[in-house]
Amino acid sequence: MGGPDVLATWSTGEHTGAALDGKSLTFPTYRKGTGPGVIVIHEIPGLTPQVVAFAEEVVAAGFTVVLPHLFGTPGKGLSPASLATAFRQVCVRREFTKLATGTTSPVAGWLRSLARDLHDELGGPGVGALGMCFTGGFALAMMVEDTTVAPVLCQPSVPFAVTPGRSRDLGLSPADLDRVKERAAGGCQVLGLQFAKDPMTGRRFDTLERELGEAFLRVDFPGMKHGTVTIDRQQEGVDRVLGFFAEKLH
Template sequence: MDALDGWTRSEHTDDVAGVPTTHPVWRRGTGPGVVVIHELPGLTAGVVRFGEELVAAGYTVLLPHLFGPAGPEFNNADVARVFPRVCISRELTKLARGVTTPVAGWLRSLARELHAELGGPGVGARGMCFTGGFALAMMVDESVVAPVLCQPSTPFAVSPARSRDVNLSPGDLDIVKGRCSAGQQVLGVRFRSDPAIGKRFETLTTELGDAFLRVELEGKGHSTVTEHRSQVAVDAVLEFFGSRLR
């Protein structure tokens, strides 16, 4: 059985770095909207299963498919094949500091469209690993009121400065800080011992203060709600969405 059976496929088009760009989007459910951004190597079955948990909890879930395969279980062969393509993609940041990933504009457009359709206070967004910081970048748009950062890992933490960077331009960070000062919140989830996160949780606490809600899991792991799924993490995400979207 295909992991995406029961999901409806469409497409969304918007500019990425000035170039009209189209990506598939999978949809399922009813209720407030949540955009779930997949991790490397792509839209894996684990990501889809997490989306189905949100559907069961009463949300309209969009799964944009930005790169890699769609539907298979996670495997290292797909990571090895997809990673070089991701590294040369013009849509995604990997090492640059103080830069918002270019695909953030496309994701904001998707969120605006969903909010315009569903109404309510806004939509949720959840990024993970390579895309962890993308949910924060989406918060620049007022349609996004519940951003969740699961193990945000870019820019790659290969130097102290990069390990502290939150994948936002200074201007976008100022907008996020302003929204937090006005009452918005950001949820971050990670395994405490995960080196891929670097020091960016500390940066987010410094920049956002009490508006940054931290869930830090004990033990070894990386993918907090998919391959190394923690019920504590899943419950925290569901509680956060419930408090912000309903």
């Protein structure tokens, strides 16, 4: 199942921007739709058919969706081989932080640049950003800049929750966390979705509640599944995300 055909109706492009360490990065992008901008950041192993199907729902709801291609093979389905390939890619690339606490992944700088360009083109109050699993926290890191006004975290799983400290960490530098808290206090809400017993998300939602207070909109689904809007898709979750984007962006 899958393959590049799932992206056949999407326009291809690329974006070049500086990472947080000043290094220039270029990644391919796929784009579709009209209306306010939303950046959907794929999970491991990449732009799977399930990720693309969710993005199609966002397009149908009246948004311009941009899909960055950060790793993996576009359109390839979830399998042991695709997971292994993606993990090998992210583990050797310095723009992705895996275990370090109190650190923002350098690729967040590139994503912020992508959001700025999209907002400059489309206008409006700002753009939406949704990360999932390995990239779940990236949407929070994008919130450092005013351009991102609708951040959504789906089962954020980095840094990998192999210790209690890492399971509580938000994957942000102290300065970025201070800025996120400042924006939250100023009215920018954050939507978070997870399965309540998902070991990969650890205790991050507890940290978000403590740090952001009522600005963090927490959604917990029962059980130990993982992909809230993809492989273990919850209709309530998809509806909450689309409603959040509509409220903040239209």
